[in-house]
Amino acid sequence: MKANDLNEPHLPTLEQMQQWTHMLGRAQQLLLEQAAGAVGRTLPFDADAVARIQTSFADEGLALWQRFLTSGGMLRDQPEPPPPGSPAAARDRRFADPAWSNHPFYDLIRQSYLLLSDYLLQLTDTVDGADPKQKAKLRFATNGMIDAMAPSNFAFTNPTVVEKTLQSGGENLVKGLQNMLADLEKGQLTHTDGSSFEVGRNIAATPGKVIKETPLYQLIHYTPTTERVMETPLLIFPPWINRFYILDLSPEKSFVKWALDQGISVFLLSWKSADASMKDLQWDDYILRGQVDAIDTVRELLGVPAVHTIGYCVAGTTLAATLALLAARGEADKVASATFFTAQVDFSEAGDLSLFIDDDQMKLLDQLSSGGFLDGRYMAATFNLLRGRDLIWNYVVNNYLLGQDYPPFDLLYWNGDTTNLPARWHKDYLTQLYRDNLLVAPDALSIDGTPLDLRRIETPAYIQAGREDHIAPPQSVWKLTQHLSGPVRFILAGSGHIAGVVNPPSAGKYQFWATDQSQVTLDDFIEQATETKGSWWPDWRDWIASLGDSTVLVKGARKPGGGALKAIEDAPGRYVKTR
Structure with a gap:
């Protein structure tokens, strides 16, 4: 022919x-x-x-x-x-x-x-x-x-x-039908070849130990890669709506591994995927028995007065609440710095995700959460809808009509590795924060009886936003700078909610904008900021070092399992593998 x-x-x-x-x-x-x-x-x-x-x-x-x-x-x-x-x-x-x-x-x-x-x-x-x-x-x-x-x-x-x-001869349509039936069976659209990845082997594979386990989280202490490390450790709070290893993908993309190579002691929370036993969990639990508990654990383990913290997305929102709680209790010095990855506290311009919080959606949420938790596939479908052309219809064509083989892609594998959410807390999050925007109203929300006021936070903060972020729009993330009372460095990264964060220097991709002069509005920032090609990670490392760069030898508790908290199991632990 x-x-x-x-x-x-x-x-x-x-x-x-x-x-x-x-x-x-x-x-x-x-x-x-x-x-x-x-x-x-x-x-x-x-x-x-x-x-x-x-x-x-x-x-x-x-x-x-x-x-x-x-x-x-x-x-x-x-x-x-x-x-x-x-x-x-x-x-x-x-x-x-x-x-x-x-x-x-x-x-x-x-x-x-x-x-x-x-x-x-x-x-x-x-x-x-x-x-x-x-x-x-x-x-x-x-x-x-x-x-x-x-x-x-x-x-x-x-x-x-x-x-x-x-x-x-029509083979593509037959193969596409097989793909579609397989997706219907598992109730989720497939984006990549899942058989190419195994958590703990070629993804989420940075060496470390689980040194603490609670009904809510496992605490991972990663193995240092340098002889000396910064005295103040880093504690990372990933979003509990996804698996933590977005920050520990392949070694070339892993923020965790890169931070270790910079001489930083790295600890990270692996949240437990919700089940029926977690049906009554609320925000207080994620703050008090999650973030505050982990902060105190790391401080006591290493004998240090404070920790550096990172909160990604919803965990960044919760980190802001944690800082407000500590400030109200006179314990703000437990946290040396707070870094926010694409995090929102003021939801008045929260983007398209705020369209999913009307009464009908809340009723649907109740129906889907009858067991006390929300199946993570619902949240995955919601996020896919925000970018339907790229994350739904593109794959309908490639997978179902063209019958193409799924490409191996670690980020898409992570995107499909869903996490269940506690129903009560998730609904409160959508209504109290997204709908009613109570976190920025002084004393409108309380944790364990303590009213929260973000204006009390004086902790040095590094705030990162993604220029093309459709989940946490940059104009929404910027509002965080207006509610904190301490020194703030804001940077605007190229790309979106994931690629704007997971952008290792070795990739040489994208760019970021920053300025040393404080600005009133995001438009003012964009007008005055200087563009730098490549990753913003080195800028963050310089900022952390500027807060105090004393180092200590890696020995004793600086080695995973070498202190009072003995190793329970190898990283990444069992919680991240629980479905």
């Missing part, structure tokens, strides 16, 4: 293309009427704005069909430009196959879809009388619908799938 046989003999005739044009026009009109009608039944539109958008849509649609009819059904060497006002189709990976632009039939499908997408998004902006949250929810839902109905998601309107099907 000749190379061109896969395309040219199967091209529709001009008459067939014209018939398809008519059918697409009818389908397009039906979609428009349905979308506008569904929204219009519940929300009022600005009639004049809708009329202008519809007129523009009709004009652009007519021009699009005219280009198709006058093309004579011939293949083009150069693609047509995307319709005015549409998304940047040239950068859209869904339409990377040249056939989307060079073949008139697929080009018509692509541009019709982009035109309709643009229309629907404009339509959501014409709603009158809706509060900002309702409007944001409408736009999020519209974006989700648009992503779902993309022609790239369907076998017979995706030229790459059509070609693969012809080449393989």
